[in-house]
Amino acid sequence: MLKLSTSRTLIASSIVVLLAGCAAGNPYGGQQQQQGGSNKTAIYGGLGALGGAAIGAATSSKKDRGKGALIGAAVAGAAGAGYGYYVDKQEAELRRSMQGTGIDVQRDGDNLTLIMPGNVTFGTDSAAISGSFYGTLNNLAQSFNQYDQSTIEIVGHTDSTGPYQHNMTLSQRRAQSVADYLRNQGISGNRMNVRGVGPDQPVADNTSAQGRQQNRRVEINLRPIPGAYQ
Template sequence: MKKLLATALIFSTLTGCAAIQNEDGSNKKTAVYGGTGALLGAAAGALLGGKNKGKGALIGAAVAGSAAAGYGYYVDKQEAELRDKMKGSGVQIERNGDELKLVMPGSITFATGKAEIQPSFYNTLNQLSSNFGQFPQSDLVITGNTDSVGSYEANKLLSSRRADSVAQYLQANGVSASRVRTVGAGSSLPIATNDTAEGRAQNRRVEIKLVPRPGAQSAQR
């Protein structure tokens, strides 16, 4: 009965924790997960420890705290470095749980109707290549997006070529091809209206989503 109560206590509180929003928009959820996990682990350890409650509490705190903060802490570190390196670059960084997404507007990546990366964007991609190399536990899904001007087929092809161009550049700078997948979404995934010039400019973009490699989350625990 004590074991069931301890397990339920840890699970219910960890799943109910919310991420802490930083001023730069990043989330530090490991401060919540790791710290709360350690406290609950201590309580559970004390319950399970019987006569050796002190020892049980210490073991419970260590196990629960490290498990809760594992991959989330890894993502925290990568996110912090990316936000530092991407300051002033025009690249937007978004986080959803253990996934990061980099949004690169078309105005800074490609000329209109072209799939060749603008030389002014090389330095940004070099910094991204370095970061991705330092944090190898994530895969990259690179998606090209366009506005709705022109035919669906032409936009689909252009977006695919742009995603491939970014992927090839990163691979030429050391990112393993086994980690990279490209998608040409064309105009099918707008984030703004295509009825205005401003909205169409927002829709012309390349996104890189960083997702945990298979087994990465458990490997970090």
């Protein structure tokens, strides 16, 4: 009876811990994240934990039943949370590694966007990556290799100063430079999509110097690979 009670206690404890962890969700949930994302992670992660604990206990020997419940709950809880759990982890890692680099990490539901200001990434009117930015791109490549269940869309943007076609070409070349560098760091070209939109998608007023600086940027959009998580 004592062993059975211990096993049940371990199962209950594992479920409570996993539910609490999932409910806490993303530490950055209040920043650029749609409401309800963490709740979905908690619901599916908790249900997975319940099922996993039961399976883990059932498939373990009587001696290791409590340990099996803990392992089953942890594995199934993560899987049950699906892409929401996955992107929680990736977001936290990107925020940590991009801190102090000038790169802004934004989240919208299960989608992540990295905003790289043009003055940080490139010289004026140039598509050559600044030498000081290589370390940041290396960190990005490491994260993209670790978290490989997302597509990578790289979009170049400019302000409206100068000829339109020149800006379109420059934005494409800058996005391509980032893609080429990431590919050299082991990122599969099949995951990446590259395009330049020139001045067509401003985020600020082009009539001010500050606004134009905000518009000169490269964005990297991370989206779930279709079918990777159900």
